[in-house]
Amino acid sequence: MRLILLLLTYLSSLSYAHSSAPVVSWITLDFPPYYIYADRDEGEGRDEQLISLLHAQLPHLAFQRQGFPASRAIHELSHSDSGYCMVSLYKTAQRKKHITYTKHYATIGLSPGLALRKETVQKLGLDIHQAVSLVDLMLKHQLTLGVAQSRSYGEKLDLLIARLPPDQVVVRPGWDTLQSLTNMLIKKRVDLVLGYPSEHYYLSKRLGSDDLLQVSLAGVPLVAKGYIGCTKNADGKQAVTVFDETLAQLVTTDEYRRIMLKWLPDHLRRKLNRHLTTDIRLLSNEVPTTKEQK
Template sequence: MHYAFRYAFLSLLISTPLHAKTIDWIVTDFAPYYIFNDQYAGTGRDEGVIALLEQQLPSYTFNRTIFPSSRTIQELSNPNHTYCMLSLYQSPHRKQHISFSEQTSTVGLSPSIAIHQELVQHLKLETSTPASLKTLLNQYQLALGISMSRSYGNAIDAVINNSADASIIIRPGRDTLASLTYMLKKKRIDILLGYPSEHYYLAKSMGFEDQLMQLPLTEAPDLSYGYIGCTNTEQGIAQVEVLNAALKEIKQQPAYHEVLLRWLPDNLKPLLEQRYKQTKTPQLSEAFINISIFI
């Protein structure tokens, strides 16, 4: 009798959805969004947002699983396991397999050019307004470094693809931005295309951030937006709703804004703050530009 009762009780436990209060996050080794291994470990922007969500949802257990960036969307789309991830670009194809938050999870400045300050002074470039990538390539004939198979938005991609006579160095493989940043440090390229926080983190890690300047581009939108995406299962849809409500709360906290600004150089922090405040007006709050921050 006691055995039968214990068996029934254990069967009930096994059949109970123990994962109901657990959210499994996909994270990836991609600084400065996630930083695992160097002296800045734990200070990544996206892991900072996840930590704030964790504080906002004390009744939930957050698990983190590391995947290579090349596998993140594949794992997130697999209905056999429900995962969630930050800073995702929305597309019709992805929406077939991934449920997205209505609230943005991260906001950042769009792609910019990293360039040595002395070259800016030598060329007498205007730094108070965005620069034209087309002009930098074709008029000034600067050597550009970019990562292979990475899109920077339609307008920037069009400039690159239509600049056949320009000097463009394309690097394949892993850690391409780090190797290109090293080339910029050694002045083997003149300008480097990437996101401002990436430029700043890599230059800081290599100890020459004070020698660089970042120029916003006329071909880029003001801001890039990322969303939370969860596997499109019943559990994932429910988790997106919970996380969406939590995002709305944490975005009112100073700590959230500090996380967004953490890996920007000082001269670009006011620009992000200004542009972010402008999007919070009722007319612009839904006018999100679907540019992926990194995935």
């Protein structure tokens, strides 16, 4: 009888733990190719696929998705009473005041690069497989650069852009700024557009242009890593702990690799794939063997 009572108590505690687990509310944005709301590739965004992959490993953790305009996302994440989580965030000192982050990265992609027309590549004799100097391109060849207003490209690039001749930099405000700049590039109103490689690739496909190429920039880190951030409350901290336990293994899977590589042209896909392979090898060496675990 005592054994039965103990078993009932144990099952009851499991049921309570399950029912008390927080529902994760993911903030999503209409921001392809990270989230794709309405297109032939709807649902194929990198970050939304990562969320699905993460919860496939955490079937006990209920979740929902909440769409916000990009301008409101960080504010809601930082100040919500109920709490939210978001994929692929940079860690900054200001954000850490209101957001709790995973220790392990959740997304990895190539750092910002340049989109340019094929004729520009041919005219300047550029090799798209080699990183180029933004300053050299701008100053030696008097090219114009398109950038999105109020967007950070990382500390080094932000400082570099601020020092470029103002008459050679076109700053575009408003919605869909990168798409607008890409249209300007196609129409030869700018020579270069700064953005993340996956964004350039997605937009060239969406706009049906086969006249655009991408090059990497010299002097910036090869990759950019994004983390999961949750509202800084009890539920958010609990969710982050669970995610950290799963991410270390998740990023070594073939499905994770497929998601991270999906929105890249071939020559940049190979570059990121080499980095992913190295990362996986390092992580695998950190995982203890069965004997060590015992």
